[in-house]
Amino acid sequence: MSTIFSPEHVHHEIESKKDVLAPEMPSHIERWGTIGSMEEWDEHIDVLRDFAADRSRHMQSHLMRQFELDGYGKVSISSMTTDEFSINNTTADDLIDQWTGRYNLGQTIQIDFTNPSITASSSNSSVASVDDALNITLSGPGHTEIVFSDDADHQPKLVLDIEVLEVSLEKLSVEALEQQISLQPVSEGATWTSNNTDSIEIIDNEKMMIHEAGMSTITAFNEEDIEAIYYVDAYEIADVGDQLDGQSGAIELHGTNWYEMASDNQVIYNEHPDDSLTFTFRGESFSWYGYSERIGGKADIYINGDFVDTIDTYNSTDQHTQLLFESGDLTGDEHHVEIFVRNSNERSAGNRIVVESIEIH
Numbered sequence: 444m445s446t447i448f449s450p451e452h453v454h455h456e457i458e459s460k461k462d463v464l465a466p467e468m469p470s471h472i473e474r475w476g477t478i479g480s481m482e483e484w485d486e487h488i489d490v491l492r493d494f495a496a497d498r499s500r501h502m503q504s505h506l507m508r509q510f511e512l513d514g515y516g517k518v519s520i521s522s523m524t525t526d527e528f529s530i531n532n533t534t535a536d537d538l539i540d541q542w543t544g545r546y547n548l549g550q551t552i553q554i555d556f557t558n559p560s561i562t563a564s565s566s567n568s569s570v571a572s573v574d575d576a577l578n579i580t581l582s583g584p585g586h587t588e589i590v591f592s593d594d595a596d597h598q599p600k601l602v603l604d605i606e607v608l609e610v611s612l613e614k615l616s617v618e619a620l621e622q623q624i625s626l627q628p629v630s631e632g633a634t635w636t637s638n639n640t641d642s643i644e645i646i647d648n649e650k651m652m653i654h655e656a657g658m659s660t661i662t663a664f665n666e667e668d669i670e671a672i673y674y675v676d677a678y679e680i681a682d683v684g685d686q687l688d689g690q691s692g693a694i695e696l697h698g699t700n701w702y703e704m705a706s707d708n709q710v711i712y713n714e715h716p717d718d719s720l721t722f723t724f725r726g727e728s729f730s731w732y733g734y735s736e737r738i739g740g741k742a743d744i745y746i747n748g749d750f751v752d753t754i755d756t757y758n759s760t761d762q763h764t765q766l767l768f769e770s771g772d773l774t775g776d777e778h779h780v781e782i783f784v785r786n787s788n789e790r791s792a793g794n795r796i797v798v799e800s801i802e803i804h
Contacts, residue, residue: 454495457488472484504672508612512549513612515669517606519543520601522601523535523602528600532553548582550581562591565579565589567587570585571605571607579603589603608669610671616678619657632666634665635661637651638661642677656678659674661673678695680693680724683803688709688801693723697720700713712734714793716784716786721779725777726778728769731766737757740757741754741756741794742754742796745783746780747775752768756796
């Protein structure tokens with residue numbers, strides 16, 4: 444994000460490709476008619492420009508959410524009298540003018556010089572420290588300068604300006620009702636954005652409106668900086684009489700290996716151990732129907748956080764719509780269920796777990 448995917452670099456690539464294609468576009472438009480005019484073509488280019496401008500900060504937000512990072516640093520070149528160095532293997536020649544890189548708290552930034560007599564010092568090591576191997580580690584909020592000098596003449600060869608910012612990261616798990624939740628105050632000029640407006644809409648930059656089930660990242664951007672992030676899991680609660688399937692909003696799939704059956708997209712399956720599905724329901728019990736088959740795997744079932752049973756879905760003959768598990772009566776009104784894919788037994792040719800339906804009683 445600090446080099447190849449930086450907005451400046453991507454904009455440069457877009458414009459260079461546009462310059463190559465522009466002379467051919469009038470003939471293309473005349474022959475094929477898929478674009479009405481050069482003005483319309485340029486509008487499509489504007490979409491690319493806008494995407495490139497926003498990509499970096501949104502990717503930073505996603506990384507911070509995924510790895511639960513509570514801050515990041517902006518590293519800029521304040522001055523340089525040599526180009527014989529690299530930052531994380533990117534040479535000085537490849538760093539654009541007024542370059543600024545973004546790095547996460549705790550991340551090591553490797554600085555290499557061709558001159559072996561370079562040493563470095565930080566004006567505030569509580570913000571960022573530098574070791575004898577010229578590796579920089581971002582530690583905490585604040586500002587510092589790191590000066591790289593030649594031991595031979597004690598003259599600065601490179602000065603990096605580093606600002607480390609704290610970011611508030613909060614996880615929310617809320618029922619997907621038409622409800623509003625207040626957002627924390629942010630600085631003047633900061634704007635809250637949702638990456639999933641079908642699920643969560645921002646109201647007057649002060650509240651989030653929960654519309655439907657889904658995972659959303661809500662980020663407060665102040666120009667290029669990130670001030671705060673909410674990671675919101677909006678879930679539906681199933682009720683007595685509901686029959687859940689792979690398209691139900693009440694079922695949440697965890698892991699990237701869930702697939703729909705080609706013959707019926709309401710039937711879902713997974714063969715990857717440790718992937719899971721979860722759902723919450725109000726009622727006394729539930730039943731899980733699925734395949735019992737030659738490639739059937741095992742599944743661990745947890746109810747309200749407690750391990751309940753391991754289900755083996757292997758069968759020497761393939762059977763559909765089989766009752767794989769029935770919970771029995773549960774105490775309490777609301778229950779959270781987790782089904783984890785596990786490895787198969789020795790007889791099975793696979794690990795597949797199939798969910799045809801889950802019935803709430």
